[in-house]
Amino acid sequence: MPNPILEVRDLTTRYITRYKESVYAVDHVSLKVEEGKTLGIAGESGCGKSTLALSLMGYYFPPLHYMGGEILIDGQNISGMKPDVVRKSILGREIAYIPQAAMNALNPTRKIIDFIGDVVRAHDPSWNRQMIYDHARKTFEMLGLPAEVLQKYPVELSGGMKQRTVIAVAVILSPKVLIADEPSSALDVTSQKMVIKMLRDMMESGFIKGMIFITHELPLLYNVADEIMVMYAGQIVEHATAKQAVFDPLHPYSKGLMGSIIVPESGLRDIKLTAIPGVPPNLKNPPAGCRFAERCQYARAVCRGTSVALSAADPNRLYRCVVPEAELRRLYQSGD
């Protein structure tokens, strides 16, 4: 079995608000990304997906605080490091991040090549202009971006091109793990496909060794990820292979999510899409029992009492529900 490129054990982080209240946005999350694999994270807005991404990078600037757990990138533990050290020596080299509105990350007053120069020199001041240019050109060409882009200003590029440029800049120092946080949510479907193709190519050529892909677009996630992790209110509620998560979800929340998939396929108009009623709980004082109980149509008295642990349906499959697997399946079948 190959070594995991990224391993996270029991990571917990919290936000401390102005009134000294704690919001546990990432609550005992464990995950593993094996070499050459993509892990997808799905969930509603506000469920902690982006906070998890920041936490994985060791990017703890107030109000975000580290509480416990371990983050191992290729065996190296970064969880105890100071954020400044992380920014200098880990970000960009070991782990890279593409933020949600990546196209706004570019500086409008500088050419792309100058922007890349800043990134590279921040990590290694010994690079000179020519070295940076040659390296950038090589990387851009490998990623299917024309080299002319380097001499352009961000305003001269289209949205999709800007997004791909930012991805190329993020991986310029060939990191091991890439965290893509909704890299295509601001793009139209055609540019989205180009972005995905680019990420896929990077993966296949071994340019990056592992990827975490965060999105709420389930059909997209299904096509990109090998495994899918569903998050709800800061916790993992289900972890399964992409196929299982989409076609055979176990947790009632995942089941609800899969009910909102819209794809242009012939059966779509006959299906009644289902939406999950209600809103996620306030994480300042999360409910004592199952966090999904308030919105769950199968909830019973026991759900609201004690907190629910992750249980394994089979070795590679986890879900967080008190109801046993067989009974859940029976419930879903009678419901349909």
Place this chain on the structure above:
Amino acid sequence: MATDKKLCLSGRGVTKVFGIGRQKLTAVDHVDFDFHEGEIISIVGESGSGKTTLAKMLLGLLSSSEGEIYFQGQKRDIRSGRKRQEYWKNIQAIFQDPFSAYNTFHKIDTVLLDCIRMRGGKHLPQARKVELMEEACGFVNLKYAELTHKYPFELSGGQMQRLMIARIFLLKPKILVADEPTSMIDACSRATILDYLMKLRDETGMTLIFITHDIGLAYYVSDTVYIMERGRFVEHGSADSVILRPREPYTRRLISDVPKIHEPWDLSTVVFA
């Protein structure tokens, strides 16, 4: 089926040209369309194909460079301010970004009361106004009592977009232009918004013009689909015929660009542009 319905909005040779001389850019290029009453029409195209420019012309926010738009069979005349006000009683819009659609200084009540006033309900008794607002909020599954003293920024994106639909429910225009109403919100709330839009059509019989780049959404909501490429309509017809049996290569490409779950998503055909 659609032919025996009354025409609601139609256009002949509608064109919009931006700039002059060498900078000239034709955003919408001689398009013809016939939108019937009570239909849901989708306009689908990639970014930069002129969808939003066309929507603005339909709304009367932009004047057309050439061509005519007909409203209920009559040539549309919105040259004076009063006539434009009159026209806007018939056509309303929901935009992409719910966060910037509200006046931040106005409470939710004010937003809804404005709509009642626009429908000529200024002198209704207070109890009746509250009743109307409650009905509108109930339509989109929001609780009026919880919203009354809130400001827009206290709501989530999905709630704001639903409130937008509640506004439309109060205004009861004949036409609603929805310009990418779901692109800024969660995939999970998306189905809800689409369902409310369809319910709105079913209950009030309004014409809904739905603008999107995602052909899957278009297929889910609409009766008729218009495909737009570089300012021109390249294909139109019933949703089933356009999406299940596309004729134009452009339509085929749009369909293949959307990730699917039952069919494989082919990435090998991607051309970096």
